Amino acid sequence: MLLAFCAAPALELTVPLIMLTSARWTDYVEVMIETLQLGLSESDPWYESVLAAIEARGQAHAPYSKFKVGAAVRFSDGRIFGGANVENVSYGLTMCAERVAVYRGVFAGAGRMVELAVAVADPALPYPCGACLQVMAEFGSDFPVHLVNTDRIVHVSFSQLLPYRFTF
Numbered sequence: 103m104l105l106a107f108c109a110a111p112a113l114e115l116t117v118p119l120i121m122l123t124s125a126r127w128t129d130y131v132e133v134m135i136e137t138l139q140l141g142l143s144e145s146d147p148w149y150e151s152v153l154a155a156i157e158a159r160g161q162a163h164a165p166y167s168k169f170k171v172g173a174a175v176r177f178s179d180g181r182i183f184g185g186a187n188v189e190n191v192s193y194g195l196t197m198c199a200e201r202v203a204v205y206r207g208v209f210a211g212a213g214r215m216v217e218l219a220v221a222v223a224d225p226a227l228p229y230p231c232g233a234c235l236q237v238m239a240e241f242g243s244d245f246p247v248h249l250v251n252t253d254r255i256v257h258v259s260f261s262q263l264l265p266y267r268f269t270f
């Protein structure tokens with residue numbers, strides 16, 4: 103009881119607004135521990151998007167691969183939309199986290215893509231697949247991309263990932 107009384111006010115001050123929308127308390131603690139391991143700081147320009155991607159990963163439906171991916175897309179109106187991979191028993195119907203986030207923002211009329219973060223709890227870096235890159239090319243020209251794994255954040259640009267795109 104004493105611990106709860108002492109700890110809660112201090113922790114509440116650090117709860118970003120985005121965390122109050124969907125995360126449970128245990129999710130919040132796990133996310134904050136992960137951000138500490140990554141050295142993520144509130145002063146980082148990518149702080150919000152990376153945090154949103156890490157949080158979104160918790161919403162993944164990945165009973166087959168067990169490989170949870172979270173993505174967060176910031177749109178030109180300032181809003182950030184999270185997405186997570188949604189698998190299906192018919193594997194080919196599975197949808198990537200990136201496209202879930204993109205489609206949510208497009209449906210909400212949020213404008214053009216201006217930033218992307220993708221997060222996994224794995225040593226590998228979560229480079230978006232080719233299908234997602236082509237979809238994102240539809241809604242953004244070039245923007246920063248933050249790739250997050252268990253121990254680091256790598257920053258690239260969208261044009262580095264997809265220098266050429268299909269068009270007609």
Ligand SMILES: [Zn+2]
Pocket residue numbers: 198199200201230231232233234235
């Ligand atoms: Zn993909």
